[in-house]
Amino acid sequence: MSAKTLRTTARTVVIALILALFLFPVYWMITMAFKPQPQWAPTTGETYWFPESPTFGNFKRIFGGEPTDESGLGFLTSTPIDATDSIITSLIVAGLGTVLALLVGISTAYGISRFRAGGKLLPFAILQLRMFPPIAVIIPILFLWTYLQLNDTYWGLILIYGAVTFPFVVWLMRSFFDEIPREIAEAAIVDGCSNFGAFRKAILPLVKGGLATTALFVFILNWSDYLIALVLAGSRVITAPVFLSQIRSASTGVEFGSQAALALILILPPVILAIAIQKHLVRGLTFGAIKR
């Protein structure tokens, strides 16, 4: 074997090994979602590396279906679970939170980029906001939300999601706006557009791609939240990640199969969206510090 083939082989082996290590947890969750109950909760301590006789029973169960008791031991006699409401709640609060973040964030980003408004401090303050552990900021917000009766409501979550993710919009959109020559807006104004008209007709079409990326990115962030929804809501308004963590079987204590099924459903939207914006993912997660 020549030195070059040896090197290629070594590289392939290392990559395959690391990849296998990092993908195994995902594999485990996906197969778990299709395992019948005796395989996800084996009483014998046996490990089922591959699902035998895969089933959709877990998916039926999290949408209110009757528990499938394939073991015949009467394990699953607990109350039905229905995740539908929590998924809809998540879609609403993450979606409208994203819209709010975009409205405020684009306006701020354009103000900073085009009119140099807000001084030098604003971008810094916005970035610093992301450095605080959310739990340190959220307790006073909980006071305020209780006072305003926003606690455990849709609007409360939408408002806080918008506020928490708008910094990302500002940093991302600013980096897109900065790439557009100023003359374009100025030319539109000379042509008789108002400032808003220039923004809508000349600038917006140019940042369409960036805007879509930003929207998807922020949606992923909001969809992924656990802590905020846990603290500021969770009894009446329950988002899907909180719901996932609360699923417990009354009789066996665990519901691994149906939890895995819900987990699989929850990660599908972010995974698909993230692959769609893969090129810009780094820019988003590094506040536009790294552009590819």
Add this chain to the structure above:
Amino acid sequence: MSTVEETGLTAPGPAVEPPAPRQSPLDAAERKLGRLLVAPGQLLLVLLVAFPIVMEIYISLTAWTPTGGSNWYVAYRDWIWFDNFIEGLTSESFLSAVVRTVLITIVAVGIQFVIGFLLALLFVEKFPGRRIATILFLLPMMIIPAVSGFIWFLLLQTDGPINKMLSFVAPGDIRWQWLSDPSFAPVAVTIVDIWQWTPLMFLILLSGVMAVPEDQLNAANILGASYWQKLRHVILPIMTPIIIIALIIRAMEAFKIFDAAWLLTQGGPGEASSTISVHLYRQAFINSQWSYVAALAIVVMIGVSIAAAQAIKPIERRQAAEA
């Protein structure tokens, strides 16, 4: 112009022309519009930063608790000055949570860097299936934290697949209690962070390695440089800024670690795996010591601000260089 200033000479007359302004000056109407555009954002910042800080300072100086029956705005009735701060800064469980968080951050980010950098170097050259392999490798980072906490909760069960796999490669039947043994629980929390965020490190570093100019590598080849020499003298120096950014961004995020830690161990057993965020959450929502938590939050925010002011410098420099 700068040479003129350095020699202390004044430019004679209009000979030295000022550099053409990159941007035309703004008129008053535009400036007003700009202020208007950033106003909503500033309002949200006030809501999210100013209000919590003012409120937290107020509450932290009192002994107010939500179970005491009185509203928070009359907390001054239980004024105790800096007792909460003194209690926090001498509290063993808070201080050990701080130390533990710093340790987890260093270990997790360090390992993420090593694996991420190795992979980035392996991914520079084209090979069949590189695109697919890249996307597959990004999967962990796209999985929402609540789910990754759940996945690892499954994997790390005492008779779960991780112990089974370890039993294959190591002698004996391994039955480590990952989630309930005080020495394993912090390791479990660290592993989840490594698993979830190595892909981001890889992505950032890959974009850095890709940006190393080909002609410099060719020049090194002509000079007969070995791979290690190229790595040390060509690739690393060019990548230094991007490496710093990657490390800072990851460290910032790892420091806030909550979701996975909370879902895996709730900080337990005891407080063996409690991080700063988990500690604050437990004090606030299990022990209802809100004024104490407010004091701790202020301490954390001051610490983070000091670190952030230092950390942000390389990022700002890079952005300034690119602008």
